[in-house]
Amino acid sequence: MDDVYKQFQEIRLYYQFPDVDIDRYTLNGRYRQVMVAAREMDLSNLPEQSRTFVNRRFKYTHGNGVVMNTVSDFTSQGLPNFLIKDIPPVTEKKALEVRTPQIYYGELTKDHVVVNTREKEFDYPSGEKNVYIRYQGRGGVRLSNIWRKFLFAYKFDGTRLFLSDYPTRDSRIMFHRQIRERAARLAPFLHFDNDPYIVLWEGELYWILDAYTTSGDYPYSEPLSSAFSGDFQGINYLRNSVKTVVNAYTGEVSFYVFEAEDALIRAWRSAFPHLFKDAEQMPEGLRAHIRYPADMLLVQGLVYAKYHMTDPMVFYNQEDLWVRATEKYHQKVQPVQPYYMLWEQPGSDHAEFVLILPFTPKNKQVLIGWIAGMCDPENYGRFLAYKFPKEKRVLGPQQVETKIDQDRHLSGQLTLWDQRGSSVIRGNMLAIPVEKTLLYVEPIYLQADTAAYPELRLVALMHDDRLSYAESFDQALQGLLRDRQPPAAPGAAQRPGSMEELVQRARKALDDYLSHLGRKNYGKAAEALETLDNSLQQIHNQQ
Numbered sequence: 001m002d003d004v005y006k007q008f009q010e011i012r013l014y015y016q017f018p019d020v021d022i023d024r025y026t027l028n029g030r031y032r033q034v035m036v037a038a039r040e041m042d043l044s045n046l047p048e049q050s051r052t053f054v055n056r057r058f059k060y061t062h063g064n065g066v067v068m069n070t071v072s073d074f075t076s077q078g079l080p081n082f083l084i085k086d087i088p089p090v091t092e093k094k095a096l097e098v099r100t101p102q103i104y105y106g107e108l109t110k111d112h113v114v115v116n117t118r119e120k121e122f123d124y125p126s127g128e129k130n131v132y133i134r135y136q137g138r139g140g141v142r143l144s145n146i147w148r149k150f151l152f153a154y155k156f157d158g159t160r161l162f163l164s165d166y167p168t169r170d171s172r173i174m175f176h177r178q179i180r181e182r183a184a185r186l187a188p189f190l191h192f193d194n195d196p197y198i199v200l201w202e203g204e205l206y207w208i209l210d211a212y213t214t215s216g217d218y219p220y221s222e223p224l225s226s227a228f229s230g231d232f233q234g235i236n237y238l239r240n241s242v243k244t245v246v247n248a249y250t251g252e253v254s255f256y257v258f259e260a261e262d263a264l265i266r267a268w269r270s271a272f273p274h275l276f277k278d279a280e281q282m283p284e285g286l287r288a289h290i291r292y293p294a295d296m297l298l299v300q301g302l303v304y305a306k307y308h309m310t311d312p313m314v315f316y317n318q319e320d321l322w323v324r325a326t327e328k329y330h331q332k333v334q335p336v337q338p339y340y341m342l343w344e345q346p347g348s349d350h351a352e353f354v355l356i357l358p359f360t361p362k363n364k365q366v367l368i369g370w371i372a373g374m375c376d377p378e379n380y381g382r383f384l385a386y387k388f389p390k391e392k393r394v395l396g397p398q399q400v401e402t403k404i405d406q407d408r409h410l411s412g413q414l415t416l417w418d419q420r421g422s423s424v425i426r427g428n429m430l431a432i433p434v435e436k437t438l439l440y441v442e443p444i445y446l447q448a449d450t451a452a453y454p455e456l457r458l459v460a461l462m463h464d465d466r467l468s469y470a471e472s473f474d475q476a477l478q479g480l481l482r483d484r485q486p487p488a489a490p491g492a493a494q495r496p497g498s499m500e501e502l503v504q505r506a507r508k509a510l511d512d513y514l515s516h517l518g519r520k521n522y523g524k525a526a527e528a529l530e531t532l533d534n535s536l537q538q539i540h541n542q543q
Contacts, residue, residue, distance in 0.1 A: 002017065002019065002020055003453040003454060004079060004080060004453045004454075005017050005020060005037055005067055006453075007453040008079075008085075008453075009039065009067045009082075009085060009086070010039070011039075011086070011087050011125065012125055013045045013046065014041060014042060014043060014045050014046050014060060015039050015040070015041065015042070015063065015064070016039075016040055016041075016042040016045060016108060017037040017038065017039060017040070017067070018037075018038065018040060018106070018107040018108050019037065019107075019195070020035050020036070020037045021035070021036055021037065021195070021197035021198065022034075022035060022071075022197075022339075022340040023036055023197060023199065023289055023291070024289075024342065024353045025095070025096070025200075026095075026288075027083070027093060027095065027096075028093070031342065031350070031351055032070050032072075033070065033071050033072070033340070033341070033342050033353070034068050034069065034070050034071065034083065035068065035069055035070075035071055035080070036066055036067070036068040036084075036197070036198060036200075037066060037067050037068075037198070038063060038065075038066050038103055038106055038107070038198040038205070038248070039063050039064055039065050039066065039067065039087070039103070040063035040103055040106045040107065040108040040109060041060055041061070041062055041063040041064075041103075041108070041109065042108050043055070043056055043060055043111070046060075053157075053160055054119055054166065056111065056113075057112075057113055057114055057157070057161070058113070058114055058115075058117045058119035058121070058166050059119050059120065059121060059122050060122050061104065061113040061115055061121055061122070061135075061174075062102045062103055062104045062109075062113075062123075063102070063103035063106060063108075063109070064087050064088065064089075064101050064102060064103065064123065064124045065084070065086075065087055065088060065089035065098055065101035065103075066084055066089065066098065066101075066198055066200060066205065067082060067084055067085055068082065068083045068084040068096065068200075069081060069082045069083055070083065072473070074456060079455065079456075083096055084096055084098065084200075087101075087124040087125065088101055088124060089101050096200060097203055098200060098203060098205065099203030099204070100203060100204050100205065100249050101205070102123070102133070102135075102248075102249055103205060103248045103249070104135075104137075104139055104174060104177065104248065104249055104250075104251065105139070105174075105177045105178075105179055105182065105207070105246055105247070105248050105249075105250075105251040106177070106178070106179060106207070106248060107178065107179060107180070107196060107207075108178075109177040109178060110177065110178045110181075111177070112156055112173060112174060112175035112176075112177070113173070113174050113177075114143070114161075114166070114167050114171050114172070114173045114174075115134075115135035115140065115171065115172050115174065116134055116135050116168070116170050116171045116172055117166040117167050117168060117171045118165070118166045118167075118168065119166050120132040121133055121134065121135065135172065137249050137250045138250055139172065139174055139247075139249065139250040139251040139252075140172035140173050140174035140175070140251070141172060141173055142169075142170070142171070142172050143167050143168075143169065143171045143172070143173055144169050145169070149161070149162060149167065150162055152173050156173075156175070174251065177251065179196055179207045179209060179246045180192050180194075180196065180209065182246065182251065182253060183209055183211070183244045183246065183253055183255075186253055186255075186275070187211070187242075187244075187255060187268075187272075187275065189268060190211040190212065190213065190242060190268075191211065191212040191213070191214045191231070191232075192209055192210070192211050192212075192244070193209060193210035193211070193212070193293050193295060194231065194295070195210075195293075195294065195295075196208065196209040196246075197291070198248070199286060199289045201283070201285040201286055201289075202285060204247070204248075204249065205247075205248040205249065206245055206246065206247055206248060206286060207245070207246040207248060208243060208244070208245055208286070208289060208290065208291075209243075209244040209245075209246065210240055210242075210243060210244070210291075210293040210295075210296070211240075211241070211242035211243070211244050211255070212238055212239060212240055212241065212242075212296070213237075213238075213239045213241045213242075213259075213262055213264035213265050213268075214232065214235045214237060214238050214239075215235060215236070215237040215264065216234050216235050216236055216237075217236075217237075218236045218237035221236035221237060222236060223235060223236040224236070224299065224302070224303075231295070232295070232299055237264075238296070238299060239259050239262045239264070239265070240258070240259065240292075240293055240296050240381075241257060241258060241259035241262045241264070241265040242255050242256065242257055242258065242259075242265065242276070243255075243256045243258055243279070243282065243290055244256075245282070245286060254277060254282075255275055255276045255277065256276070256277050256278070256279050256281065256282045257269065257276050257277070257278060257279060258279045258290075258380070258381070259381075260278070260279075287377050288376075288377065290375065290377065290380060291340070291353070291355070291375045292354070292355045292373030292374065292375045292380070292381070294337070294338040294355060296373070297338045297355050297357055297371065297372075297373045298337075298338055298357065300371065300373075300383065301324070301338075301357045301359070301371050302324075304322075304371060304385060305321065305322035305323060305324075305359060306318070306321060306322075308320070308322065308369075308385065308387075309321075318362075320361070321361070321362040322359040322360070322361060322362070322368055322369065323359065323360060323361070323362050324336055324357065324358075324359060324360075325358040325359060325360045325365075325367065325396050325397045325398065325431075326360075326365075326396075326397065326398045327397040327398060327401060327428065327429040328398070328401040328426050328429075329426060329427070329428055329429075330425055330426065331424075331425075331426060333398065336357065336358055336397055336428075336429070337357075337428075338355050338356065338357040339355070339356060339357075339428065339430060340353065340354070340355050340356075340375070341353075341354060341356060341430070341432065342354075343356070343372070343432075343433060352374060352375070352376045352379065353374075353375040353376050354372045354373065354374055354375055354384075355372060355373040355375060356370055356371070356372045356431070356433075357370060357371050357372075358370040358396070358397065358431050359371070360396045360398075364396075365396045365398045365399045366393055366394055366395065366396050366399065367388060367394040367395065367396040367397075367431070367438065368387065368388055368390075368394075369385065369386055369387040369388055370385075370386055370431070370433070371383065371384065371385045371386075372384040372385075372386075386433070394437075394438065395438075395440070395462070395464075395465075397429040397431060397440065400429060400440045400442070400462050401426075401429065401442075403462060403465075403467055404442065404460055404462075404467070404469075407467055407469075410458075410460070410467075410469055413458075414444070417446055417457070421448060421449055421450075422446055422447065422448045422449065423446070423447050423449070424444065424445070424446060425444070425445040425446070425447055425454050426442065426444060426445075427442055427443035427444065427445060428442070428443075429441075429442045430442070437463065437464070438463075439461065439462075439463050440460075440461065440462040440463070441459065441460070441461055441473070442459070442460045443456055443458070443459050443460075444456075444457055444458040444459070444460060444469075445457060457471070458470065458471060458476075459471075459472060459473045459476045460476065461473075461476045461477060461479075461480045462480075463480055466480060467480075468480035
């Protein structure tokens with residue numbers, strides 16, 4: 001998805017998307033999962049002769065807007081259908097209007113700038129001309145007198161800034177604009193997550209950044225070993241106590257405490273009583289977008305993989321040690337990363353946004369269980385763990401990959417595509433819990449050597465030992481439910497009658513129940529798990 005965004009929506013060489021994030025929005029009454037990315041300014045992409053002092057400090061000061069698409073909708077060419085696109089941001093949905101698209105504070109904005117100077121401030125390109133803007137916010141510090149100008153010139157640009165006649169008394173200098181570094185300046189005692197994500201609320205853009213309290217000195221607690229590749233090596237205490245919100249236009253930073261009982265955050269709140277706010281003070285529109293951090297779940301999963309064993313003898317002998325499931329991604333086998341999805345709990349009547357990580361037994365590829373972190377406000381922070389019966393074989397992601405490789409029709413097609421001039425790209429494998437079983441979904445992309453982005457060509461589904469694949473998720477699902485054999489070719493004809501009705505009902509239920517194909521991946525959503533389960537059962541009974 002990164003390549004697609006860059007190819008179609010960066011627009012100009014000085015814009016760049018730092019990454020594509022996963023979030024959810026309610027659109028036309030439906031809870032939908034989306035991919036979203038901020039279009040930031042990166043002057044390092046400008047030709048060297050254009051990186052002048054005036055351009056870098058006074059003219060090119062900010063990014064512009066976001067790009068958004070649902071994870072389940074795409075064109076016949078395998079490209080996403082954008083909900084928000086272009087510059088200035090264009091959308092057909094009123095709830096997604098971006099009234100203040102300028103991004104002065106972000107992941108890539110590392111340099112300081114001066115706004116409201118005598119130099120026209122570039123806003124966005126429009127045909128052969130450029131549109132300019134004057135900053136209307138309260139971000140930065142006013143250069144209201146010669147003394148302030150001298151101090152900031154001494155700190156940053158020396159005589160070039162002090163002797164420049166571009167700044168006026170109404171100019172404002174903005175610095176510490178990289179959001180992670182900006183938050184750390186205010187609260188250096190917190191550990192900040194590496195994956196901030198952009199949120200659109202009431203026409204404004206905000207960054208949400210998870211913050212942790214950590215320690216390596218918690219009594220009777222085992223530290224994370226050096227084998228852990230993340231930022232938490234050596235710590236034995238970790239709490240996601242704070243959600244940090246940064247206004248992308250003004251740079252205002254707010255810290256909201258979500259773990260009020262955490263001893264460390266209580267101590268820091270006592271020391272800095274005006275720095276933190278209660279979680280209830282976070283605007284409802286922003287609270288709807290809080291997420292269970294992926295790094296947090298990964299750490300918890302690695303610990304739980306060993307400490308789920310409660311029998312002392314089993315624990316001592318490490319008889320039931322779990323490891324992260326593996327998958328084939330871009331032709332390489334790698335551990336499955338935690339992924340966000342919409343999931344409907346058994347007995348629930350609505351889908352929830354959750355973060356999931358599957359596990360297998362050590363040295364085996366069958367799935368043994370999965371853990372999940374709940375993201376929606378009503379259940380935020382709830383940790384779930386599901387263990388599959390040991391006497392029942394449940395295929396793991398890597399085994400599903402093997403089934404795909406061994407299917408003679410599908411492997412032949414992939415081999416044919418993966419010839420000189422094009423490459424087959426295997427996307428992330430997504431394991432979708434459906435009651436007491438799993439539905440596996442993997443997108444397969446094709447990228448020509450001369451193209452800058454991949455296109456979705458096939459979607460492979462697997463349930464129990466039944467494999468289906470087709471050009472779209474809909475067709476693959478119909479093939480999975482229609483019979484117990486894979487379709488002979490993508491887009492095979494549908495069987496009419498009551499079976500077709502059940503297939504359509506199941507397809508609609510899954511579309512409403514789940515809308516995720518893993519991080520940076522495609523998928524189909526659904527919100528009526530009970531309807532899906534009933535439809536599958538009826539189809540099974542008719543076979």
